[in-house]
Amino acid sequence: MGHTLAEKIIARHTDEAVTGPGQIVRCKVSLVLANDITAPLAAKSFRAMGAKKVFDTARVALIMDHFTPNKDVASAEQVRGVREFAREFGIEKYVEGGDCGVEHALLPEKGWVGPGDVVVGADSHTCTYGALGAFATGMGSTDIAAAMALGETWFKVPPTIRVEITGTLAPFVGAKDLILMTIARTGVAGATYKALEFGGPVVEGLSVEGRMTMANMAIEAGGKAGLFAADAKTLAYCAAAGRSGDELIAPDEGAAYEEILRIDVTGKSPVVACPHLPDNVRPVEEMADVVIHQSVIGSCTNGRIEDLREAAAVLKGRKAAPDVRLIVLPATPAIWRAAMHEGLFDIFLDAGAVVGPPTCGPCLGGHMGILAKGERAVATTNRNFKGRMGHLESEVYLASPAVAAASAVTGRITHPKDL
Amino acid sequence: MIYTGKAHKVGEHIDTDAIIPAPFLVSTDPLELGKNCMAGLTPGWVKRVKAGDIIVAGENFGCGSSREHAPLAILGAGIPVVVAASFARIFYRNGFNMGLTLLEVGDQVARIKDGDELSVDTGRGVIKNLTSGEEIVCQPVPHSMQAILDAGGLVNYVKARLAAPEARA
Missing domain, CATH: 3.30.499.10 (Aconitase, domain 3)
Structure with a gap:
């Protein structure tokens, strides 16, 4: 056998x-x-x-x-x-x-x-x-x-x-x-x-x-x-x-x-995992009314160079909405350097992002991007448990780098094709 | 081993961030961690607990991170046993490794109400609900896990193995 x-x-x-x-x-x-x-x-x-x-x-x-x-x-x-x-x-x-x-x-x-x-x-x-x-x-x-x-x-x-x-x-x-x-x-x-x-x-x-x-x-x-x-x-x-x-x-x-x-992916849209469990998954279009205050791009899930390229492709020539804190954390020093040499940081900084050091930081509510009461984040991280990124009454929506970037631009959960 | 105490019911998919939120992970001391046990579920939750009380949970208790601080916080709060419909895998290992007894009871968990007085016989796999008079029968603690509990946790279990003549370390 x-x-x-x-x-x-x-x-x-x-x-x-x-x-x-x-x-x-x-x-x-x-x-x-x-x-x-x-x-x-x-x-x-x-x-x-x-x-x-x-x-x-x-x-x-x-x-x-x-x-x-x-x-x-x-x-x-x-x-x-x-x-x-x-x-x-x-x-x-x-x-x-x-x-x-x-x-x-x-x-x-x-x-x-x-x-x-x-x-x-x-x-x-x-x-x-x-x-x-x-x-x-x-x-x-x-x-x-x-x-x-x-x-x-x-x-x-x-x-x-x-x-x-x-x-x-x-x-x-x-x-x-x-x-x-x-x-x-x-x-x-x-x-x-x-x-x-x-x-x-x-x-x-x-x-x-x-x-x-x-x-x-x-x-x-x-x-x-x-x-x-x-x-x-x-x-x-x-x-x-x-x-x-x-x-x-x-x-x-x-x-x-x-x-x-x-799983047949033909015809499927990008998806978002809504609070407070990772299996609470919806097509991105259904979440378009959700206003966000923070977008986090990084972590062991999506902090690699391909992820940063994906986010940069969406953010190029665009700016994060005024009320959104866009936080980009390349996951390792080598990724950081590659992103710098490829000019991705110019795109992120022009978009109004904070580019931080490699760290798990906000993913587990540690530091470098904690949510206040009532705030919502879209994040490329892996867990959306209650209070995971900060206050017990904050919310995390898990998504891809492209969706996190597009959502930062509009201030709402957004399909990148709709920008 | 027989434990008697009051049941504190919590829901399904209680994750380790609920059991002990990350900001408290700057300590490894069970008593310190115990002060914030379940703070990610309800701040101040631990105030309702007396030493010897029992957590009774739904499906997938302890899901999420591998933090061993979670069973330590429960033990530090004075809780020696968790009864749940089911446990997440990493938490299940961690619980026994730390000396926390875990019993899986499946759907029968519904037969325990918050505040019920329980008598839990871990060796036989019998939970007597002293409040309702009902009895729940479940799998007893597996032998391999009981061996770790009997040693007082994995630290002592490995210590004995390292001290044995055929030790590899």
Whole structure:
């Protein structure tokens, strides 16, 4: 019988024979990740476990990206604690300051994750690396501390929902819309404990960056992982990131899927996820009466160079509405530099945008763009939970970079074709 | 293990931003986090809770971020058990790792009302509603999870493993 991507990747990292969903396996990990919010707890647990060393100083990544540049004394103290932990245990991939970017944009760009890897991270959006054909999943800090000490973890082999996407994409419809449409179909708990495996001609046609946007939000369907085959595009991306020796990886013919979900995108409009759950998805045209006060373009979901190009193409020669704060946060220093050299910053600044540093910041209501009571944002981020970006009575609408840019111009949720 | 306490009902899809909003993630101390438990749902929610009380939730409790601060905040508020229709995956691991007991009861959650007094037998998977007199039977805590709880959480579980002669670290 054939195997799913999840089963095939897990099988490469365990001594046990992988038989199918439900089986609990001990699994070696390729990389262990934590950030400035979750690493302090992981360090505390690691010390409390009595661990004397990390399993591999080159396979632990500590990325200071959430409340950085440090937003207050307490967050600065947390980062200091992680820095000291990294030095004490010789952790090589400790990143802060001018080298730092949003973790899930930074790790693929640095070539630290790739096809066939098993990656565990104390961050729920660790599933992003599924775009490269890695089995990557989020866990809590103490699970991560255990993985740092042991170099392994346990998994229940997940059942897989295959998502087959076909049809022709209309202008301004892209990866963000595809994943929101998927979540609308599964619901926010529909993939709990399961892997999502994306395929079909539309997915094959996407760039690796677009696939990252989709894999990133698998967790918003409750998913344990969001997986893509590693194809020629993946290998080219990984080679450009300085990796070598990566191989193609694909699910077997006749793999046993729990369910096959088919989505035909022909004739579909861009979509928006309305408050307060990511599965509350509507066509953008239906939301045209919603007045917004802020537009955020960035995050681990949509802060990559292609996202910034998409937003700039819409904003070129236009200005944000007077009552809208337009905030652009390129996700890594390399993306920042590329956007600068390509002249995208001129377009953003001419549009009245604030261009900020790489940070998770506003996505989780940390800093650099917090909403007041009653305010509404359209954001390219991944969660629209109550109070996620600020006051409990504020609202977040999730959308693509093109829709976020168009909405900034009009001050209402807007289809870019209507500008 | 048998826990007795008052049920505090919350809804479906209670996310970790509701359990402990991000601005409070500048601490790792359970008691400090516990002061703001459920502040993203209702500010001041924790004031209604006494030590030993029980959260009773709908589907997908703990969805969203991987923050372990969420089960820590619940424990810090003095709540040892969460009963829910179902749990989100990362939260489910985190709960047991931190020593928080979690029981899944599916649709039967409707048979518990806010303020009911409960007696929860985690080993047998039986919840007695002392207010209504009804009894809910569910899956007991799985053995692999109970082993982590018995050790006092994942930290002690790994500590024992690292100290064992065949330890790999």
